[in-house]
Amino acid sequence: MSDQEPAPAPPVAPARPHPDATRRSDRSRRAIYAAALALVSEVGYPRTTIEGIAARAGVGKQTIYRWWSSKADVLLEAFLDLGEQAARAAGQDPAAQAIPDTGDLAADLRAVLRATVDELCDPRFEAPSRALAAEGLVDEQLGREFVAKLLDPSLQLYVDRLRAAQDAGQIRPDVDPRIALELFVSPLAQRWLQRTAPLSHAYTDTLVEYALYGLVPR
Amino acid sequence: MSDQEPAPAPPVAPARPHPDATRRSDRSRRAIYAAALALVSEVGYPRTTIEGIAARAGVGKQTIYRWWSSKADVLLEAFLDLGEQAARAAGQDPAAQAIPDTGDLAADLRAVLRATVDELCDPRFEAPSRALAAEGLVDEQLGREFVAKLLDPSLQLYVDRLRAAQDAGQIRPDVDPRIALELFVSPLAQRWLQRTAPLSHAYTDTLVEYALYGLVPR
Amino acid sequence: MSDQEPAPAPPVAPARPHPDATRRSDRSRRAIYAAALALVSEVGYPRTTIEGIAARAGVGKQTIYRWWSSKADVLLEAFLDLGEQAARAAGQDPAAQAIPDTGDLAADLRAVLRATVDELCDPRFEAPSRALAAEGLVDEQLGREFVAKLLDPSLQLYVDRLRAAQDAGQIRPDVDPRIALELFVSPLAQRWLQRTAPLSHAYTDTLVEYALYGLVPR
Amino acid sequence: MSDQEPAPAPPVAPARPHPDATRRSDRSRRAIYAAALALVSEVGYPRTTIEGIAARAGVGKQTIYRWWSSKADVLLEAFLDLGEQAARAAGQDPAAQAIPDTGDLAADLRAVLRATVDELCDPRFEAPSRALAAEGLVDEQLGREFVAKLLDPSLQLYVDRLRAAQDAGQIRPDVDPRIALELFVSPLAQRWLQRTAPLSHAYTDTLVEYALYGLVPR
DNA sequence: ATTTAAGCGAGACGGTACGTCTAGTCTTTTG
DNA sequence: CAAAAGACTAGACGTACCGTCTCGCTTAAAT
Known part of the structure; x- marks a missing residue:
């Protein structure tokens, strides 16, 4: 029996084990980040190349x-x-961003969504986040990373705030916050990503109102 | 206003006025459609090339x-x-698809959203529509075409159904149907596109319920 | 008959069948020749790259x-x-170069070898022919092509001249001209290629004398 | 004191003065020799890399x-x-190799050339010596070292033997041994290096005969 | 006996060139 | 004159090595 196959690989070994990370050049890492962001902003994602970076x-x-x-x-x-x-x-602590809780849920949501609208229009963020979102649609592995590292943490903030509102009796107790948040977050996301309609503060205010109080007459 | 395009381009003339369309080969057109769809399904959009098609x-x-x-x-x-x-x-008429109107708005929406979920999971549609959506995020011109030709017509069906419901007094008269529809359509779209969470009939049923009746206690 | 199997290759078929040669760009071919020769002269063979050409x-x-x-x-x-x-x-005919035959074999050989010495020192020829010879030592396939297309034709001229001399009784009839020519050609080649010793007209004159009349006393 | 300017270099100091040779690892030196020779034999000179060695x-x-x-x-x-x-x-003494002198010059030359033919066909020697010769054609500095350290010592043995023959009156006294030896050595070298024709004992016997007794009738 | 200080295995680094692939244009031939 | 075919310029891809440059680690000489 032959014994020279190169592959069998011990179960735990990663496919491409990162080389010795302790010797990594921080200077290069930073320069690469800066170059990548700059190029995506300047020439767009498709014309940004590894060689260019x-x-x-x-x-x-x-x-x-x-x-x-x-x-x-x-x-x-x-x-x-x-x-x-x-x-x-x-802020100081990169992990301590939360949706403010003034007691007025509607006002808090309106405020954070207005801020989100403003951020989405910031050209510094637009090009790279659009490019990443797009790539993530097609490349499942990247998409999952994108969601896990960027999207989910943000959404969790809404979950937390909605739970607090539930505890205060301001939201029906049987409502699933993970689904509920999508009522105002997803429409905003879709309008921005797919440009199905323009964004505005009035628009997000309306979303909050509809979502909280429903569409049918009371 | 942009001013850096390299090619002077006569003022009004379209960059590449389609050549004589009457002499166009229908056989080739169909073959190209088939090849494009097949390749996207088989090897994915990024590895689909013009040469390959x-x-x-x-x-x-x-x-x-x-x-x-x-x-x-x-x-x-x-x-x-x-x-x-x-x-x-x-169906017979390619333009006559409408959301059914049984009088029960919630039931009608649940039904059409359940059907949409099923369609989104059809692998025949998944690869190309995902690819087009992704490309549209980054390429604004394509994105607008994608929205105008594919997305907007579908959304208009919801507008129509919601208007009918409004006429029947089942939806608050001050509600904007174009915004309202996003409460259940956008969450579904986002979950599918970005894989933020799994799709199911139960999920869309919940969306309809939350959107119609709101999140706060009545 | 089928002809698209990738592997077995009929005996005569070239491994990489040249594409349609009738459509080949002559302009590009010439430009490539010129660039290759210029670069080899200017920067030397090892620093000449395909990209550079x-x-x-x-x-x-x-x-x-x-x-x-x-x-x-x-x-x-x-x-x-x-x-x-x-x-x-x-000359006119690229194939009609022959060693002159004045009847005096020694004089004819001295003349042609002196001319060869001069040519070998021409810097236009030196760089590329040295490079080709070197590559041919190691790359057998190229070496055989080099010999067949460049070296053998030149050597054949000596064979012809020596045969004529044999017919005239100036060379022993049992001598093999293909071997005999090496007595004066190979030493010159080695001195030039490997720089084992300097070249001069006196040197080649001496070679002719030794080769024709031998080393032992008469 | 600065030490990073690349060029000026103190007048006499060698560009890269060998480091302290007394501390050199003999084990590594030997391993490098073995690896280099093995790789050249196995994959050829061009595919032998420093990294590989x-x-x-x-x-x-x-x-x-x-x-x-x-x-x-x-x-x-x-x-x-x-x-x-x-x-x-x-043998015992690495510097004491000489061409035997039995008194019969022709026989001695035939013997040593036959042995040379056999050695040239030894695959252990073929790959590296071919590679070195090739590199030496193009890299003059290496070429001179190759000649001085490998070729010249061998040729000197012929000079010595021919001088002895001259003293014995077997070679014309006006013959320059350094040139004379090329009559049989260079043809052999060229046939082997450039593969212009096959090698054999008969061939070298013929060379000796032609060179000693000349081509013209006696 | 400890302290240098060099050579050493290792391998990340900035680069160059490789040979391949595809884009988009241009040209030639065929129907 | 549209279309099939495919050669062309251009340039990015991902890989392989180059030669330089640290890193710790040994290891021998100089303290």
Whole structure:
């Protein structure tokens, strides 16, 4: 029996075990993040290339291929890093963002959705997040990462706020907050992503009203 | 206003006025549609290439470039054509699909959303529509075409049904149907597109219930 | 009869059947020859790259890969073409070069070897022919082509001249001309190729004398 | 003191003064020789890489770059070492190889050339010596080293033997041995290097005969 | 006996070129 | 004159090595 097959691979070994991460160049990592975000903003995602990122970052291509599996993967990490840095710059604790709870659920939701509308129109975020969302639609693996790292954490904030409202008797106790939040978040997401209709503060206010009080006459 | 396009382009003339359409080969057009849909299903959108479509369709590349502006454009037309053929095969009039009106709005919405869930899981439709949606997120021109030709017509059906319900006093008269429909359509769209959570008939039933009657206690 | 099986390959079929040669761009072919020869002269063979040739010739890389199998192959054809053009420019018939026959064999050989020495020192020829010879030492396939197309034709001229001398009784009738010619040609070749010792007209004169009359006393 | 300017270099100091040779690892040196020779034999010279040699030898790349200037340089030393070891294994004194002198010059030359033919066909020697010769054609510095360390010592043996023959009156006193030896050595070298024709004992016998007694009738 | 300080295995780094693939254009031939 | 065929320029892909540059680790000489 032959014994020279290269593959069998011990069960736990990862397919492409990251090389020695302790020797990784932080300088290069940052430069790559910056280059990726800049290029996506300037020339758009499809015309952003790995070669272009490497050249702009002053980095060898292999340094990108060594640490990331695809252009989208680079951009995802760059975007996450951007978010962390922004959070660190603004608030102190990058993990302590919550929807405010003034006791007035409707007002709180209106405020956070208005802020979301403003953020979605910020050109710094638009190009990369659109590109990542698009790539995630088609590339399931990336999509799941995108959802897990970017989308779910945001949605969880709504779950928390709605639970609090439930505890205060402001939301029907039988309502599933994970579904309920979609009533105002998903329409906004779809309008922005697919440009099915324009965004505005009035629009999100309306969404909150409809969602909280329903469409049928009381 | 943009000012950096390289090609001067005569003021009003379209960049590439379609050549004489009367002499167009129908055989080639159909072969291209079939090849495009087949390739997207088989190898996925990113690995579907113009060259591949041409080769599979037994067609010169130029024949594709002559009549379409991009890979996405080919796929969009192919998909529209597929929809028309399916409609022609099923119902009679491809333009006469409406949401049934049994008088029970909740039941009608539940039914149509359940059918939509089933359709979204049909693998024949999944690959191309996902690909088109993704491309549309990033390519604004294509996105608008996608929305105008595929999405808006479907949404209009909901507008019509909700208007009828409004006339019957089943929906508050001050509700904007174009916004209202998003309460149950957008969540479904987002779960499917971004895989944020699984789809099921129970889920869409819940959406209808929340949207119609609101989240707060009555 | 079927002809699309990928593997077995009928005896005569070339491994990589050249694409339709009738559509080949002559302009590109010439530009590639010129670029290859220029680069080898300017930067040397090892630093001459396919990319460099393509860039200099204003040609896509694929056009090189389409018609040649390697850098050495390009250079070999370019060099052959150069030789043909030079011959066409000088004499009329590119195939009618012969060693002169004045009746004095020794004088004729001295003359042609002196001319060879001069040619070997011509820097236009030195770089490419050295490079081809070197590549041919290691790449057997190329080496055989090099010998067949460049070396053998030249050697055949010596065979012809020596045969004539044999007919005139100036060379022993039992001598094999194909071996005899090596007595003066190979030493010259080795000194030039391997730089084992300097070249000069006196040296080649000496070679002719030793070879014709032997080393032992008469 | 700055140390990173690339160019000026103190007048006499060698560009890369060998590091402390007393601390050199003999184990690594030997492993590198073995790996280089093995790889050249197995995959050929062009596909032999410094990285490959280092990996095979279980050595860091820098250890190679520290002691040698190029792949060819490694191979040259490895080959010289191989020769020395072979000589040490066979005869006792690696420097005392001489062409035998039985008094019969023709017979002695025939014998040594026959042995040379056999050695040239030994696959252990063929790949590396061919590769070194090829590299030396193009890289003048390496070529001169190759000639000085490998070729010239061998040729000197012929010079010595021919001088002895001259002293014995078997060779014309006006003959230059350094040129005379090329009459039989160079043809053999060319046939082997450039594969212009097959090698055989009969062939070298003929060369000796022609060279000693000349081509013209006596 | 400890402290240098070099060579060492290892491998990440900025790069260059590879050979392949596809884009989109252009040209030639066929129906 | 549309279409099939396919050669063309252009350039990104992902890989392989280059030669340089740290990292810790041994290991021998100089303290």
